[in-house]
Amino acid sequence: MLLHMVTLLLLLAAAASGNGVQFTYNGFAGVNLTLDGAAIMPNGLLMLTNGTIQTKGQAFHPSPLPFRGEAYGTGAARSFSTTFVFAIFGQYADLSSHGMAFFVSASRELLSTAMPGQFLGLLNVTDGGNRSDRIFAVELDTLFNAEFRDINSNHVGVDVDSLVSLGSADAGYYDDGTGTFRNLSLISRKAMQVWVDYDGGATEVAVTVAPLGMARPKKPLLKTDVDLSGVAQSTMFVGFSSATALSALVLVLGIGAYMFVRRLVKYSELREDWEDAFGPHRFSYKELYHATKGFSDKNLLGSGGFGSVYRGNLRKPEMEVAVKRVSHESRQGMKEFVAELASIGRLRHQNLVPLLGYCRRKGELLLVYDYMPNGSLDKYLYDGSSGTLDWRQRFHVIRGVASGLLYLHEDWEQVVIHRDVKASNVLLDSEKNGRLGDFGLARLYDHGADAQTTHVVGTMGYLAPELGHTGKATPSTDVFAFGAFLLEITCGRRPIQQNERNNRIVLVDWVIEQWRKGSIIGAVDTSKWV
Structure with a gap:
């Protein structure tokens, strides 16, 4: 019996404030995952379906993760990032059953009533488009379904409370060197990597796909305006779902290899509604973290009672900066303080070091300046x-x-x-x-x-x-x-x-x-x- 298999490497980073807990799965042997439907874990391999037609299977991280909180402002969904590697093997190289999806759901009960086939084990015929469903998904769809307005039988889609995608694109990637679009077949039996990033501040989802082993393309496959504030609860369930249809050509979907789930403490920030006016002066902690190589000691320019200063290289725009980390002031007066920082950012004089912007995080404030080489x-x-x-x-x-x-x-x-x-x-x-x-x-x-x-x-x-x-x-x-x-x-x-x-x-x-x-x-x- 030939298996239709998806091999997966997941890194989920859900923004959180406070102390973080890291979950690392090097294979699934002995791991307490929550399984539903036909999902099983033989010999450390997670199998979502067992080859029976019209079946579904889901796998959840055993506990819900935080997706919204006071530190991010009223009603705002936190930013998160996910990356996973998959390879689909079918009985025939050019045929497939329905694909799979990464999901974030407010309720496990909702998924228990979901249907197989074209519903991917996420929703059913009655609840598609219901705002109370509170589910977000990125689908890797390998069949065309007119009822869901699919663009073709080989696409990536962004779904919110419905399998009618808010945004979708042909599966593929943009070459960094030429900018040319390269097609990828989701059922080619070749390993591919997917990156999913939700920016809570910009309310935007970006999805990027590339063959395994290739560096992440600079240009995402698709970007979609999505405000998950109406979806995200204080905690949400995270996992994967897939399903088989009436056809028996394709027998089994599986997820295997490695799974990593981490609460995104290292990228968490303090962001409030009043800061929208200072948007051009606000840097994300994630971009500063990567610019300074994780605030590496090799990038340390100086330290003392005033804080520590690190050299960094921003990608967008490409430039060298100096990032100063200082203790965070109390919340009292912070709005006025940030307003002054934004004003100071407009100073222009040949004998002043330009203040480019700031980032706020629990316990610290980061100030970003032009880098002075001497x-x-x-x-x-x-x-x-x-x-x-x-x-x-x-x-x-x-x-x-x-x-x-x-x-x-x-x-x-x-x-x-x-x-x-x-x-x-x-x-x-x-x-x-x-x-x-x-x-x-x-x-x-x-x-x-x-x-x-x-x-x-x-x-x-x-x-x-x-x-x-x-x-x-x-x-x-x-x-x-x-x-x-x-x-x-x-x-x-x-x-x-x-x-x-x-x-x-x-x-x-x-x-x-x-x-x-x-x-x-x-x-x-x-x-x-x-």
């Missing part, structure tokens, strides 16, 4: 690993930062207070121009208005004395920090450091002491005089 100024002043700067270059950096501050304080449409001017926040571009960066602490207010900030932030050694009394950051407090920055470059000393007796020496105080002693020239950095 790194931060402090590395040139202290550790020598990046080389040295002569006095002409130092003066050039000082003038550039002063020009950038003037733009922030007086020349832009609002007053921007940086609140953290220091050498480690001055980046050098490819020509070693000084650019003031890191606007994570910056605040804005209208020209002629009074600064309202009352929370003292910044770095010790750069804080103006009046901040301790008023708590208000102003252009003057930025100028004080700039003065400490000038001393830092000129003296080649950190703003605060320990002496041989382990006493704390404040650079500003030390320079004043040298001036009073009449030895101010001795404060100049002669060790790095180039």
Whole structure:
């Protein structure tokens, strides 16, 4: 008896907040999957049907997974991704029964009443199109059914509460090199891989198909606008379904090899309705994660009390970025804070590092900047690993930062207070121009208005004395920090450091002491005089 078999590798990532649980199945032997209909698991191989005509079979992950929650905003369905590999073997190379489907369902009971044949074990003749069904599926259909408006007998479709697909396309893929569409036969007995991605923010499903072993094509096979908010419940069942029809030519559908189910904690984000206005400035955590190779230590540019900064390479648009991870502020005031970040993203000056956007995640905020290839100024002043700067270059950096501050304080449409001017926040571009960066602490207010900030932030050694009394950051407090920055470059000393007796020496105080002693020239950095 020749089997009609689907061999499958599944990676399901369902977005979730909180602590994640990872489920990994290396084969199905000993795995507690939930089976229904004709599905069996002989010798670690999951078989969905047993060769009998007009049968159906389903396999579920044993517990439902989260698909919606408070962290994603009211009524929003979470993003998720799935990839699986399949190969269909039939008794005849050019004939097949009905195909199979990946599904996300609110109820196992619904599937228990589903019909075989053209219904794929998902729905029945009475409930197609019923919004209460709450089922999403991606079908790999190998027969033409006019009642469901199929486009042909070899297609991929996106279904919501109905087997009339919201979007469908001929099975195949787009060649990355030429852009040419390449047909694939779903019943060719050749292994193929399918990627399914739902973007909860864009409310869009993308499906991509390619022969096994080929890298994922850049262009999806189809994209369909789908808002799963009306489908997704707080938890949903995930699995696969297939069915046989009246014809006995084709006997058995099976799913085998490997199955991986993971809650998508590593891609989860905090996203709320009010952020829609700042869409162009919002990056997905997934794209930043891949850009930095999972925030790999090899991509780490620097770290400290301020957070960690990683080098990244975005795919769309193709560019190098620096991604800073900092502790997430409280929810109170976050809307105003993000609005300010979006405004700062409109700053354009040759001596400022452009803030490209942000991403919010539970416990942290990620800020995305243009990548500066020569790194931060402090590395040139202290550790020598990046080389040295002569006095002409130092003066050039000082003038550039002063020009950038003037733009922030007086020349832009609002007053921007940086609140953290220091050498480690001055980046050098490819020509070693000084650019003031890191606007994570910056605040804005209208020209002629009074600064309202009352929370003292910044770095010790750069804080103006009046901040301790008023708590208000102003252009003057930025100028004080700039003065400490000038001393830092000129003296080649950190703003605060320990002496041989382990006493704390404040650079500003030390320079004043040298001036009073009449030895101010001795404060100049002669060790790095180039």
